Amino acid sequence: MVDVSAKSNTTRTAKASARVLLPQSVSTHLVNDELHLPKGPVFQTARLAAIMAAKRTAELIPLCHPLALDHIQIDITLNGHHAEILASVRTTGKTGVEMEALTAASVAALTIYDMCKALSHDIAIGPIELLEKTGGKNDFTRHA
Numbered sequence: 001m002v003d004v005s006a007k008s009n010t011t012r013t014a015k016a017s018a019r020v021l022l023p024q025s026v027s028t029h030l031v032n033d034e035l036h037l038p039k040g041p042v043f044q045t046a047r048l049a050a051i052m053a054a055k056r057t058a059e060l061i062p063l064c065h066p067l068a069l070d071h072i073q074i075d076i077t078l079n080g081h082h083a084e085i086l087a088s089v090r091t092t093g094k095t096g097v098e099m100e101a102l103t104a105a106s107v108a109a110l111t112i113y114d115m116c117k118a119l120s121h122d123i124a125i126g127p128i129e130l131l132e133k134t135g136g137k138n139d140f141t142r143h144a
Helices: 042-055 100-115
Strands: 010-021 034-037 071-079 082-093 124-134
Touching: 010 100, 034 042, 034 100, 042 071, 042 082, 042 100, 071 100, 082 100, 100 124
Parallel strands: none
Antiparallel strands: 010 082, 010 124, 071 082
């Protein structure tokens, strides 16, 4: 791991997104902004999986620092046939939370796939991307 012991604690934030293309056979199960399938409520389950994943990123990605996260927010909306996932993560620490946000968005997308695959395997995930990060030496914002 990178030695961050000399760095100061600062507020660090990151936002990442993922997109899941769902075929019509899945989208027809939408009720009140939630997909209800035999395994349960898809978006609610994906949010919980994303939060759990963000908290365990250091166990999944080699050389990531384990971080105490102060806030995780996962928003999932259906835009046409695309589930749009936005993961926002915040901590006060010596290293950023980009990997936690990206992991959360990725696992939310994979959870949606897992829960919907019984209806169709014609589901596509991507792109998954970092939208912004703040804190530390360099801030970043993806320009459209």
